[in-house]
Amino acid sequence: MAKKGNAVIWAEYAAAKSLIGGLGLLPRHAAVYLGVAVAKLCFHLLGKLRRTGLRNLEIAFPDAAEEERRRMLKGTFESLGRVLGEVSQFGKATKESIAKIVDFELAQELQDLWARLKEEKRGLVITTGHLGNWELLVFAFAALYEPMAYLARPIDNPLIEDLTVRMRTRFGNKPLNKTNSALTAIRLLRQGEFVGVLADVNAHPKEGVFVPFFGVPACTTAGPATLAIRTNSLLFPIFCVYDHDTGRYKIAHGKVVEPADTGDRDADITATTAEYTAEIEKIIRQYPDQWLWIHKRWKTRPRGEAPLY
Numbered sequence: 001m002a003k004k005g006n007a008v009i010w011a012e013y014a015a016a017k018s019l020i021g022g023l024g025l026l027p028r029h030a031a032v033y034l035g036v037a038v039a040k041l042c043f044h045l046l047g048k049l050r051r052t053g054l055r056n057l058e059i060a061f062p063d064a065a066e067e068e069r070r071r072m073l074k075g076t077f078e079s080l081g082r083v084l085g086e087v088s089q090f091g092k093a094t095k096e097s098i099a100k101i102v103d104f105e106l107a108q109e110l111q112d113l114w115a116r117l118k119e120e121k122r123g124l125v126i127t128t129g130h131l132g133n134w135e136l137l138v139f140a141f142a143a144l145y146e147p148m149a150y151l152a153r154p155i156d157n158p159l160i161e162d163l164t165v166r167m168r169t170r171f172g173n174k175p176l177n178k179t180n181s182a183l184t185a186i187r188l189l190r191q192g193e194f195v196g197v198l199a200d201v202n203a204h205p206k207e208g209v210f211v212p213f214f215g216v217p218a219c220t221t222a223g224p225a226t227l228a229i230r231t232n233s234l235l236f237p238i239f240c241v242y243d244h245d246t247g248r249y250k251i252a253h254g255k256v257v258e259p260a261d262t263g264d265r266d267a268d269i270t271a272t273t274a275e276y277t278a279e280i281e282k283i284i285r286q287y288p289d290q291w292l293w294i295h296k297r298w299k300t301r302p303r304g305e306a307p308l309y
Contacts, residue, residue, distance in 0.1 A: 004157065010159070013160055016157075021088075023085060031085040043074055054069055072289045078289075079289065086135070104144045123193055124235075125227055129284075130201070131241065131284055132252070136249060137238070137239060140240065143171040148173055149175075149195045150168075151198075154179075197223060202297050202298070202300055203221040204219070211274035217298075218300075224273070224276065229268055235272070239253065241283075260272045
């Protein structure tokens with residue numbers, strides 16, 4: 001990818017800053033309402049993303065009616081609009097205001113798990129994904145429970161990257177560059193800390209392993225499993241999803257995953273990745289209208305297999 005010039009970098013930054021800043025001036029409910037309204041419009045305007053989403057839903061739910069798939073995809077866009085609206089409020093959020101919109105009832109369970117990890121001197125790899133509001137998950141986790149380090153690939157615009165990092169780290173979270181911070185993540189986990197990873201996107205064959213996802217092999221990052229195996233850490237799939245009945249967010253999670261330990265490193269990585277991916281799929285099936293279907297999750301195919309897009 002060609003390197004962006006300064007003019008492009010500043011133009012993109014100005015647009016992002018104006019959007020986030022403009023929504024941030026509004027009361028939260030108005031910002032979220034406007035974010036959702038814009039996202040609904042994008043469903044109709046962004047044909048390429050709409051086609052990708054419908055193809056993904058066809059792969060994942062082959063027996064669903066087309067109208068049902070369209071309903072789920074519309075939910076995806078609305079969910080993204082909520083993410084945008086909520087993120088715009090991060091600059092003025094307080095622990096009290098976050099507690100009003102996020103039901104962190106998992107806190108006691110996390111405290112019990114944390115106590116167990118401290119006793120066993122083990123770390124925790126939080127395997128989350130693009131379901132519900134992943135930005136609010138990390139933000140609220142730090143504000144209401146405990147800061148974590150999170151692995152993320154930097155945005156290709158350094159000014160926008162700085163903007164997002166400032167928002168995400170207000171309550172003490174620590175960003176780690178996904179491409180060159182493996183040793184730092186290992187050190188933190190060996191110290192018994194949390195490390196969060198978005199673990200639900202398509203991976204390059206050099207970085208991932210093929211495991212079942214909605215019954216179809218999907219190239220999935222091997223990073224979380226590798227970190228857990230190398231540091232004897234547990235893995236915990238956890239998400240922050242929107243509850244339409246209450247108008248608040250709540251925590252959804254899978255089971256705690258113990259990394260495989262047979263002595264065959266490659267097989268252990270694949271088995272562990274398959275196990276936590278299955279847990280992620282279970283949660284997505286509960287909230288299919290809040291997952292990022294517009295991403296080409298099955299783009300990388302096993303050698304010799306025809307493309308799915």
